Amino acid sequence: MRPALAALLALLALAFAVLPAPAFALEFRDIFGHDQRPLEKSSARADVVIFILHDCPIANAFAPEINRLAAEFQARDIRFFLVHTDPDLSATAAQKHAKDFGYRCPVLLDPEQRLVARLKATVTPEAFVVTPAGTTAYRGRIDDRFVELGKRRPEPTRRDLRLALEAILAGQPVAEPVTKAVGCFISTPKRSSP
Amino acid sequence: MNQPVLTTASPLRAALCNMLLAAVITTAAFGAAPAAPSVAPTADETVTFNRDIAPIIFQNCSSCHRPGEVAPFSLLTYDDVRKRAKTVAQVVGERLMPPWKADPAVGKFHDVRRLSDDQIRRVSTWASTGTPEGRAADLPAPPKFTSEWALGEPDLIIQPSEAFLVEAEGRDVYRAFVIPTGFTQDRHVSAVDFRPGNRSVVHHVIAYLDTTGQARKLAAASSGSSYATGGGIGFIGAEWLEGWAPGKTPRHLPARHGKLIPAGADFVLQVHYHKTGKPERDQTRVGLYFAKEPIDHRVLVSRVNSRGLQIPAGETNHIARGTLPVPGNATILEIFPHMHLLGRSMTVTATLPDGREIGMVRIPDWDYNWQRGYAYEQPLQLPRGSRIDLVASFDNSAQNPRNPNHPPKLVRWGEQTTDEMCIAFLSYTTDTPPTRGGGLGAGASAAAKIWQNLSPALRAELLRRFDKNGNGTLDGDERADALRYWQSLRRDAGK
Known part of the structure; x- marks a missing residue:
């Protein structure tokens, strides 16, 4: 009895060590059909998840900055995932969008809004940095170029996502772990009509 | 329309009156669009897309929010609007959309695109109550737009x-x-x-x-x-x-x-x-x-602008003024306010010879991105001897996120977006031939002609002296200063 229990516990421990924790079990196909597992335990130093909306002008305006950050930090062991928040967007439309904006990291469709719910994203673009331990080290804007809807700085004065990633790579705490993202609100799937 | 009619002093009647009034106001808040006044819902009915929201969207949003137009997404169907309900409610609530910057109390213009408080409240209620679609029979006919030239094929x-x-x-x-x-x-x-x-x-x-x-x-x-x-x-x-x-x-x-x-x-x-x-x-x-x-009637364009614009660094509320005489009878067709990124507000007022003041336009919350001309529904008649005054304010502080200079610096008149301007362009007709005396009927075109007639050497000299922002040309204020200087030289020479 006792050895059997010990063996069971050992097996369970092994299972937990090998398999991702249930909260992390988010399997996706990206827009080209490849398996992607954002927020899964990996060898990466952190995962960046940025929520986007194909026709949100604010999210789209950030594309070149997203591409620069992805190019730079993917080379430094940070994984990047872009997540479309429109449940109705087709893979074909998303492929065209990714081509137009030159994205260089996996782009996911999230028709059930599992990632939206998991990270409690509210607007696009909103960035999340999740550590291998599963904690959200940063959430909020990519930088401060948009002060509020309809009000934009000529240049950003603070690049929050970059600062957060630099801090994590340096083993430092993120100085400002939560900022307010400005953009288009993420709509949740339609409730039943009365 | 919500005025109480009961005038009794009885506390009970007064209380009843207040309740009735509250009911009237609530009903008004959910009132149907002008197109369908007969189906005004009562307060306990839900706000639906088909009956309440579609008329607002079709009339005010869809002309730009449709395929091939300037707006980033379409707002033509229930699904279009439902998906973006929260964003729509937000930008409508802040009056960012539809973009109409003129104060509705000043001037009566063509093509007004501005929602009433009532309409905004309806959109907000609809967005926060589950975006119900409503009965199919309530949906108005979708708006028709021409995809090409609105006035027909141009010449x-x-x-x-x-x-x-x-x-x-x-x-x-x-x-x-x-x-x-x-x-x-x-x-x-x-x-x-x-x-x-x-x-x-x-x-x-x-x-x-x-x-x-x-x-x-x-x-x-x-x-x-x-x-x-x-x-x-x-x-x-x-x-x-x-x-x-x-x-x-x-x-x-x-x-x-x-x-x-x-x-x-x-x-x-x-x-x-x-x-x-x-x-x-x-x-x-x-x-x-x-x-x-x-x-x-030849339609001319003139302008009223500030003089000697200099906005000190750090100033949150710098006031600039300009004035333009009206030496002949003038009819104003359109006014187009123009400032750059530091502009905060602009008010243009006409003062008639009898001292009566007419508000021409007021932009209480200037946004460089949404500047446009405002065409008068009834062209504005300004008799000879009238005057047009412009007052504008600028925020050149670091707290102004649109400030293109970090840190803020002294900003003068100029063409670059890092410079400033302070102008209201006026499209007008006049029964008086243009003169060189300034004012409507003279203005920019006369100054330009004087300028063109100067010798290249003189122009170069004036440029050297008066091109204060060093952009290689004389902008509005600089040119005015230069020509005044040149005219004073001529007067002196004639003595």
Whole structure:
């Protein structure tokens, strides 16, 4: 009895060590059909998840900055995932969008809004940095170029996502772990009509 | 419409009256659109898309929010609006959309795109109560739009010789495209319309006429047919013909009115481009409608602007003023306020000879991105001896996020977006021939002619002395100062 229990516990421990924790079990196909597992335990130093909306002008305006950050930090062991928040967007439309904006990291469709719910994203673009331990080290804007809807700085004065990633790579705490993202609100799937 | 009619002093009656009044107000808040007043719902009915929201959206949003138009997404169907309900409610609640910056209490204009408090409340209620669709029978007919020229096929369409490439990101771009008219005689137009080639990047277009040849030279020194500018067109002496911004509806001038296009003039199209995150191309077209009747009233453009604009660094509320005499009877058709990024507000007022004041336009919350002309429903008659005054405020502090200078610095008049301007352009007719005395009927065109007639050496000298912002040309205030100086020299010389 006792050895059997010990063996069971050992097996369970092994299972937990090998398999991702249930909260992390988010399997996706990206827009080209490849398996992607954002927020899964990996060898990466952190995962960046940025929520986007194909026709949100604010999210789209950030594309070149997203591409620069992805190019730079993917080379430094940070994984990047872009997540479309429109449940109705087709893979074909998303492929065209990714081509137009030159994205260089996996782009996911999230028709059930599992990632939206998991990270409690509210607007696009909103960035999340999740550590291998599963904690959200940063959430909020990519930088401060948009002060509020309809009000934009000529240049950003603070690049929050970059600062957060630099801090994590340096083993430092993120100085400002939560900022307010400005953009288009993420709509949740339609409730039943009365 | 919500005035109580009971006037009793009885506390019970008064309480009842208040309840009734509350019910009336609540009902009004959920009132149906003007198109269907007979089905006004009571307070306990839900706000639905088909009955309450669609009329607001169709009338105020869909003309720009449809495929091929300037807005980033369509708002034509229930699903279009339902998906973006929260964003729509937010921007409508903040009056960011529809973009209409003029105070509704000042001036009565064509093409007003402004929601009532009531309409805003309905959108907000609908967005926060699950966005119900409602009964199919309640849905009004979808709006009809022409996909091409709103006034019909133009008599002449002009466009830059080649498409312009707009990069994916960075500061906004201002490009001036030079297109020769090839006209061998003077022509008059009764309307000018614009068809941006790529509405996701074209933010506004202003068509100027150049008879000085300067635009050609600037273009030749640049790409050949176009050149970069800082927000104007890079030289003085061109005439403003017509402007376009999203939401603008073209219209013909009144009968026997026309704008002159002089023989041999060049069109200069100044296009303000936004960047979208990906490279874009644009080739904007301009449609001309020639006047079909003889012209009795030539429509001119003048301006009232501030003098000696200098906005100290750090100033949160710098006030600038300008004034323009009206030496002849003038009829104002349209007013187009213009400032750059530091502008906060502008009010333009006419004072009649009898001292009566008429508000011409008030922009309480200036936004450089949404500048446009405001055309009077009833053209404004200003008798001889009237005066037009402009008051504007500027925020040159670091707290102004739009401030292009970090840290803030002294800002003067100039073409660049890092400089400032403070102008209201006026489209008008007058029964008095233009004079050199200043005011409506003289203004920019007379100054430009004086300038052109100066010797190159004198122009160079005046440029050296008065080009305070060092941009190689004399802008509005600089030119006025230079010409005053030159005229004082002539007076002195004549003594």
